Amino acid sequence: MLNSKKTYYSIREVCDRTGLEPHVLRYWESEFSLLRPKKNRAGNRAYREKDIEIVLNIKRLLYNEQYTIPGAKKKLSTLKDMQELNKKENDATLQKDLIKETVDELKGVLDLIQKK
Helix, strand or coil, rough: CCCCCCCCCCHHHHHHHHHHCHHHHHHHHHHHCCCCCCCCCCEEEEEEEHHHHHHHHHHHHHCCCCCCHHHHHHHHHHHHHHHHHHHHHHHHHHHHHHHHHHHHHHHHHHHHHHCC
16 A cells, blocks of 8 residues: 555556556546646656546546546546636635634724723
């Protein structure tokens, strides 16, 4: 089992984890723009957890759900759009919460000033 505290994984480690061959991962990099692992100084691929999740999603779409590569690209694009929308909604909620906390703190300060 891989150490979950690692930041980067080699292509061999990703192959062991996903059950795929290196040539499949390299091919998918050329087909799916979402899959772009960094390369180290030696030019070896360095996959992050995010990259491995993308690989597993592609594998699920192609192997389990029987999507074609163009169909999987479209599905991943839709999922990415939904994730970005959810992130924007979460950011807006966080901003509203921060504003509410600030207003509450200012009201508390105002109450202290008025009592003096």
